Amino acid sequence: MKIAAFLPELFRHLFKKPATLDYPFKKIAVPKDFRGTPFLHPELCIVCKACERDCPAEAIEITSVNEAEKRFRMTIHNDRCIHCAQCVDSCPTTPVKAMEMDTLHEIAAFDRHDLKKSWEYVRALPKRPVATPAPVKPAAETAVKSGA
Amino acid sequence: MKFQIPIGPQHPALKEPISIRLTVEGEVIKDADLRLGYNHRGVEKLAEEKSWIQNIYLCERICGICSHSHATCFVQGAEKLLEIEPPRRGVYLRYLVSELERIHSHLLWLGVAGHEAGFDTFFMYTWRDREVVMDLLEMISGNRVHYAINTLGGVRRDIDETLRGKILEGLAVLKARSEYYFKIGAAEPTFVARLAGVGPLTKQQAMDYCAVGPMARASGIDRDVRKNDPHDFYNEVEFDVATADSCDVLGRTIVRIKELFESYKICEQILQKLPDGPIAVKAPRRAKPGEVVSRYEAPRGENIHYIVANGSDKPERLKVRAPTLANYPATIEILKHGFIADVPLIFAAIDPCICCAERSVELVDARSGEERTLRFSDLRRMANDRARSLSLQRNVAWPL
Known part of the structure; x- marks a missing residue:
């Protein structure tokens, strides 16, 4: 037994870089599968309501705006969202999912109602998985810009 | 007086x-x-009003440290009721996260023990090293605390070759660090003296009062769900149940350090044997009427979920017995x-x-x-x- 066996380790740390990051100024990249906040590609949504049914926090709300025009409004209550990404898993649209997660993690707000996000859109027709890939791709990219 | x-x-x-x-x-x-009875959160009642898939995320939030333990315990039982068998790769990844969580929990505990014993340097070092395993978990699942990797019939995230290499690297670092802590314990007489003889619990007492987890194992009872009533997966990997005979807080420390090494061993075996194939199968929405008791060895001890299904898409009853209650x-x-x-x-x-x-x-x-x-x-x-x-x-x- 010897006293102060930690001392060599302690001295070694005097010459090491800090283990922490200079956070607000330097940002660490989020991992590949990070689950941020869910958002919708409105032109892809077929209003199957699978996300609304499976959401454990009941944060997704789909309401009908105009029955005749088939217009719907989806509201995501981000104050209730637990960021589990089950909505993305449940979404049946292929090949691009209508629900997606972004990588934002600094999402605090002063008022919980500011966190609410909604989209109003005409229901998309369910497409056959084989026929769609070419026309869907550019639409998805524009949706990311407008949704973010 | x-x-x-x-x-x-x-x-x-x-x-x-x-x-x-x-x-x-x-x-x-x-x-x-x-x-x-001060912490009535209504989890069990809430579980009766949520569907099987929603309940995974509810169970995950029972505890912040062993979140994966509760989710896995529930999913194990729910899969039996839904009569689905997750694919081998899915099972391996699920228990890989389990063992990594055990490593993170035990490193956290070692830090807390050091802190309570007045050895704050130890606390700082173990918590810094815990970041290594936290980063691994974040890389696998996407998030740090609630991994949300379980789903009915498998897991939700796959790992690739680069990530596999990174996990092995991280495990090597952790192994080296744990060996260092092992030696520190032996070389630091003040730390050992502070822990030895505190909180004695004899083997007979531990039996009588049904202690679980490291509490029981530190009193010389080799009780571990992973050996006694294991999921099929644990029969495919080799590991020992860590025990100690000193029956005190020192013994509980030793058991946890030993378990760290066992978990490294299991993780390495998982990564070596990782089978190919799909990670999940599609689960039905409704379960046939029936009941199941699901047992799982959480870092703190034996975790039990008792689930009853009545044929609907929701469980009729979910009873959760967390390991701390048993202790x-x-x-x-x-x-x-x-x-x-x-x-x-x-x-x-x-x-x-x-x-x-x-x-x-x-x-x-x-x-x-x-x-x-x-x-x-x-x-x-x-x-x-x-x-x-x-x-x-x-x-x-x-x-x-």
Whole structure:
């Protein structure tokens, strides 16, 4: 037994870089599968309501705006969202999912109602998985810009 | 003169808000009384109103540290009721996260034990190294605390070759660090002397009071769900149940350090044997009527979920027995002959969650009714002052 066996380790740390990051100024990249906040590609949504049914926090709300025009409004209550990404898993649209997660993690707000996000859109027709890939791709990219 | 000391219901030394009343004579605790029921969250009732898939995320939120344990325990049972068999790769990845979570939980506990014993350097180092495993978990699942990797019929995230390499690298680092802590324990007489002999629980007592997890294993009972009633997966990997015979807080430390090495071993075997194939199968929405008891070895001990299905898409009943609850009777017995100064250490040894709600201990004079409030930091200071003023126990040795 010897006293102060930690001392060599302690001295070694005097010459090491800090283990922490200079956070607000330097940002660490989020991992590949990070689950941020869910958002919708409105032109892809077929209003199957699978996300609304499976959401454990009941944060997704789909309401009908105009029955005749088939217009719907989806509201995501981000104050209730637990960021589990089950909505993305449940979404049946292929090949691009209508629900997606972004990588934002600094999402605090002063008022919980500011966190609410909604989209109003005409229901998309369910497409056959084989026929769609070419026309869907550019639409998805524009949706990311407008949704973010 | 007898004093009564109430600790809780809100207290950072306790995992959940429970109230413990200690009757003391001088510094020696003569009697301990336990009151439960302050933390009614309605989880079990809520579970009856959520579908099978929603309940995974609910169960995950029962605990912040062993989130994967509760989710896995529920999913194991739910998969039996839904009559689905997850693919091999899915099972391997699920238990890879389980073992990584055990590593993170035990490293966290080692830090807490060091902190309660007044060895804050140890606390800083173990928590820094814990970041390595936290980063691995984040890379696998996407998030740090609630991994949400389980789904009915498998897992939700796959790993590739680069990530596999990174996990092996991280495990090598952790292994080297754990060996260092192992040696530190042997070389640091003050740390060993502080832990030895505190909170004695004999083998017979541990049996009688049905202690689980590291509490039981530190009293020489080799009780581990992974060996006694394992999921098929644990028959495919080789590992030993870590036990110690010293029956005190030192033993509980040893058991946890040994378990770290066993978990590294299991993780390496998983990554070597990782089968190819899909990670999940599609699950039905409804389960046939039936009931199941699902057991799982969480880092703190045996976790039990009892699930009843009535043929709908929701469980009819979900009963959760967390490992800490099973350890309360034994804790009471330990407290009965201990010192007030050892209370923080004994509580730390059952692996509590520090919930930062109330930071005071009230000392009530049983005769005059006089009250004195102590903050938890004061109590810890008093404890460590007392330990410092004692002469070192010369004959205690690191038992490895």
